[in-house]
Amino acid sequence: MNIDRDPALAAFRAEVAHFLDTAPTPDIREAGLKTTCVFAPFEATMAWQKLLNQKGWAAPGWPAEYGGPGWTPEQRAVFDEEYCKRDLPPLLPNGLQMVGPMLMDLGTEEQKAKYLPRILSGEDYWTQGYSEPGAGSDLASLSCMAVADGDDYVINGSKIWTTLAHKANRMFMLVRTSTEGRKQQGITFLLLDRMDYPGLEVRPIIGLDGFPEQCEVFFTDVRVPQSGRVGAENDGWTVAKALLKHERGGAALSPGFFRKIALMREAASTTRAPGGGMMADDSVFQRDLGVLEADVTAYAAFENMIRTGHALGRDPAMPSLNKIMSSELGQQVSVLAMRLAGIEGLPLQLAALDVGSGVDPLGSWHDLVAMPAYLNARATTIYAGTNEVQRDLIARSLGQA
Numbered sequence: 001m002n003i004d005r006d007p008a009l010a011a012f013r014a015e016v017a018h019f020l021d022t023a024p025t026p027d028i029r030e031a032g033l034k035t036t037c038v039f040a041p042f043e044a045t046m047a048w049q050k051l052l053n054q055k056g057w058a059a060p061g062w063p064a065e066y067g068g069p070g071w072t073p074e075q076r077a078v079f080d081e082e083y084c085k086r087d088l089p090p091l092l093p094n095g096l097q098m099v100g101p102m103l104m105d106l107g108t109e110e111q112k113a114k115y116l117p118r119i120l121s122g123e124d125y126w127t128q129g130y131s132e133p134g135a136g137s138d139l140a141s142l143s144c145m146a147v148a149d150g151d152d153y154v155i156n157g158s159k160i161w162t163t164l165a166h167k168a169n170r171m172f173m174l175v176r177t178s179t180e181g182r183k184q185q186g187i188t189f190l191l192l193d194r195m196d197y198p199g200l201e202v203r204p205i206i207g208l209d210g211f212p213e214q215c216e217v218f219f220t221d222v223r224v225p226q227s228g229r230v231g232a233e234n235d236g237w238t239v240a241k242a243l244l245k246h247e248r249g250g251a252a253l254s255p256g257f258f259r260k261i262a263l264m265r266e267a268a269s270t271t272r273a274p275g276g277g278m279m280a281d282d283s284v285f286q287r288d289l290g291v292l293e294a295d296v297t298a299y300a301a302f303e304n305m306i307r308t309g310h311a312l313g314r315d316p317a318m319p320s321l322n323k324i325m326s327s328e329l330g331q332q333v334s335v336l337a338m339r340l341a342g343i344e345g346l347p348l349q350l351a352a353l354d355v356g357s358g359v360d361p362l363g364s365w366h367d368l369v370a371m372p373a374y375l376n377a378r379a380t381t382i383y384a385g386t387n388e389v390q391r392d393l394i395a396r397s398l399g400q401a
């Protein structure tokens, strides 16, 4: 139970709770229950963003001048807590948490006016075109080439792991515009207005969990306007670094972890243990759940420190530490969820996982989502900078590498 000592905060919590209880459609609720990764089911989640935007709540982290709600850190924490309790789908991050905030810092006035309102309203969805077959951790080695021609660039090359490129209508990308000097110096940051430019082909990749979430994107003489460039030509590395700062968006993850632990506790009371009795009485499982909950509690304190602008939160090692802790905790949650589901979690139920399919799951909701969530969580220590690379960055910031 949450107790807000401040009456204004208590009234705010009641308003949030009322909206979140009444506004989502059945499809949106279903999408929340069927969310097995960072990217919740696309159509229902974008519809939910539109409803939240009508209320002015689509972008809790955005400043009021760009359409954010202007909440205090405490209000934001209340919103996150109430949101998680209801198992609603998290909004898709690329526009709201990445390209939007980056444009606020570095976009031209025209770019802000053109793109920010449509990101907020959910009319546009942006995919991130950075990685290439030969450029992942070593992103600066990217070779997708853009050559200036009149008012345009002509792009040739390919991108890979481009999440939801098959659903997006816009793309932000890094291209090589020079091969002179240091490899970081010849990179340019571009905004693409369409995903159906002649010569642009998107090929979805089926992931370990059975879904096409990532894609390959091929460019053959794709002509895009130079007005989509952010920053100067050959200075895209600076823009990419600025965007990276926003990549995890400042949204608290600990409420989601607490919620999953609470749901596991609930499910354990009706789940048979392999050795007889219920999982709620399985002392090893209960111990591991308790240890995880203690670790998440420590992580919540860490998140709070960052959110409230504590001096330690401004340490350059913190984003890397946060990435490592959050991804590893998320994986531990998924491992315990699989242990709880046991053999019931093994069937791959793609149709039942599809929002609006009307296909009932075999077994419980927990059994339905545990395995795809477990498989998808393997990727969290790879994307947004692998954890090995994050550990290198921490060591370097401490002067040890």
Ligand SMILES: Cc1cc2nc3c(=O)[nH]c(=O)nc-3n(C[C@H](O)[C@H](O)[C@H](O)COP(=O)(O)OP(=O)(O)OC[C@H]3O[C@@H](n4cnc5c(N)ncnc54)[C@H](O)[C@@H]3O)c2cc1C
Binding pocket: 127, 128, 129, 130, 131, 132, 133, 135, 136, 137, 138, 160, 161, 162, 163, 164, 214, 379, 382, 383, 384, 385, 386, 387, 388, 389, 392
């Ligand atoms: C689910 C998922 C979604 C993704 N979404 C997107 C997206 O939307 N857009 C996009 O552009 N990209 C996306 N990516 C790509 C992601 O950014 C890359 O996978 C990541 O940067 C790692 O690059 P790589 O896969 O080429 O691995 P590599 O860089 O080849 O790394 C292989 C291994 O070597 C280790 N390694 C590499 N360099 C070092 C080093 N210097 N020190 C120590 N260890 C090192 C790595 O930690 C890793 O274990 C996504 C990836 C996944 C898995």
